[in-house]
Amino acid sequence: MSQDTFCVVFHAQIPFDRIPHQFKSGPMFLQALEDGLKKADADPSVKAVMICGENGKFSAGADIRGFSSPKTLGVALGPIVSLIESSEKPVVAAIEGVALGGGLEVALGCHYRVAHAKARMGLPEVTIGLLPGAEGTQRLPRLIGVPAALDMITTGKHIPATEALKLGLVDEIVEENTIEAAIRLANKVIGQPLGPRRLSLKPVPKLPNMEAFLQEAQVKVKRQARGFLAPELCFQAVQAATQRPFAEGVRRERELFQVLLSSGQAQALQYAFFAERAVHRWATPGGINLLFIIFDSILLLSLGLGTMGQGIVTSLVKANIPVVALEQNLEYLNKGRKAVMVLLEREAKKMEGGAQKLDFHNPARLQFTVDFNLLHDVDLVIEAVFENMALKKEIFHKLSNICKPGALLCTNTSALDIDEIASATSRPQQVIGTHFFSPAHVMRLLEIIYGRHTSPSAIATAMQLAKDMKKVGVVVGNCFGFVGNRMMFPYVEQAVFLLEEGSRPEAVDQVLEDFGFKIGPFRMSDLAGLDVGWRSRKGQGLTGPSLPAGSSARQRRGQRYSPLPDLLCERGRFGQKTGKGWYQYERAGGRTATPDPWIHGFLSQYRDTHRIETRYIDQEEILERCLFSLINEGFAILAEGIASGPEHLDVIYLNGYGWPKHRGGPMFYASTVGLPRVLAKLQKYSEAHPDVPKLRPSAFLKKLVAVGNAPLKEWMSYLSRQSPKL
């Protein structure tokens, strides 16, 4: 093929750092694309056009940071995609790496698409609070049909090339040189009619039951979205494709895009996108940041095969890390092994048809043992026994004696003091907290807690482990409850106080679920088991036999205390596992929560006993007392240097506590509410409840308001000592 038959229009786009800023996806970049296309069209020596990316990547779409100037992005790309499609010369996309967002929309404008077998494609705009605004919602259903297009557009998932080929999204996949294959294809199709290849001219493939299908899909999207607008508007845009001609569908897509752009939710999700990446960057006080400790041949030992241990082992096997699972006796080991195998079988099923296979029947990858001697060879231990300081110390003392000198010793704890655990060893620099969230093979968050002596390389290794396990690792300092649970305590405390004052569990849960939480505090408590907190409170001497005689029922250490959860536990109401908790369930182990008249009666009796006047509590008060007390604790955490920035707190809440993504995390949410308002409300509630210290506004919050409601990205600059613990 002669060189002059083609114009390779375009080399773009990620990695972002390798191309000049003005060409990323801004107006100059789009102009260059348009100019190139026009030049190719006008040049009679050019017979076909091939579009490819630079350095083996097609395009990750727009630079998300540029969405502040909408006109230059999605909306302006649409006419260029149309220009590609209307070309009288065949245009072939050569997709390598990724084709995402605007990148895939460009490919949809092309007449043919060739992809490398390892390429991934998707329209992830919904995950940043938007919809594909360059005609993607109108072209994709015409190409792959409504069900598959709806799935891709409303979830934003990336699909592998093999799946794209099955769906008809690409015409060909190749193992070798994609660009050469695209040129070959272009050469072959020169002179063939282009009409049938123009997606805007194609009808949307019919379904026998389109209306019923759409109705059902809409209900599903709405149910899952819980106040998140983008999936619902993505749905509406695809629906428009089924009901209107192409040009009208495009107009509807643009209207909906503008609604999302101005909703505030897009801003929150884009903040969350960068926050998740920002938490990968951490440093010690000396500026040391070791991110590249690689341990691809580690033998890892997971100690304890309860629910957490089972999930951790499953995640490790999924991450292809050789693992030895240890239990104290054969009975527990066999029980744990059975549960792990069930989880792994399930995971293997989900992965069927994909490139990766789960290798868990091979003893070199996964073995179960009660033999502590196997500890000699492991590189890393994750202890996952239950939350008991004495037990953990005993285990760490043993680990310190048996494990080889370089082995990293991790403790899975949700609140216990890492320094105290480390003090039982002769190598506190190699002791670190790894707080997994249940179910550990599903939840993305991993809180990584360093103690006073933890070394930077131990932190780096734990961060690398998180990455290998496809989790979001967030490095935090050591304090009771670390970041996530420490912020959760005042939230749950307020929820219970609200019951004392007149609310009901279902009313409080409803308000927080309407806000967007997957599950309210009482449903959550029933799910986790009320006995967990009861055991912890007994350990702290707040209830149970160690409570000093004569203690007041509703006061502890001079502060307000609610005995309500303890009273439920004393009556055997542990939540779902006993069939009764804050709600009633169909049976022990049941999952359907129903408001329980017994609880309502019990609460009124409790108020009578303690002479509490029942009052009506409105939704605003429920929301503010729960959320603002949690946020207030976040400011205290930042001021103490337990976390390096508000992004860390937000990423923890988004990935471990079901905080609604479209609200950007608690600290981002506070910034959108406005810090003066948060402060004023805390002051008001604190005055009404002077015996609740967690409602007293944090000094750091007051300072940020005093300096004029500083924007979130500047908050940390107002702390005199930043991250003293790092």
Ligand SMILES: CCCCCCCC/C=C\C=C\CC(=O)SCCNC(=O)CCNC(=O)[C@H](O)C(C)(C)COP(=O)(O)OP(=O)(O)OC[C@H]1O[C@@H](n2cnc3c(N)ncnc32)[C@H](O)[C@@H]1OP(=O)(O)O
């Ligand atoms: C040849 C075709 C031409 C195409 C023209 C396109 C013109 C665009 C015009 C309009 C389009 C509008 C709609 C959109 O496109 S919206 C954007 C849709 N795209 C995305 O949402 C992709 C988001 N990114 C990712 O999913 C991943 O980052 C991925 C690209 C898969 C790479 O993952 P990974 O390898 O794990 O790396 P990181 O996630 O850590 O990212 C590396 C750094 O790159 C930064 N990054 C990534 N994507 C973007 C982005 N879209 N905008 C800005 N920055 C981005 C990321 O923050 C990392 O940077 P840092 O390390 O500094 O944090």
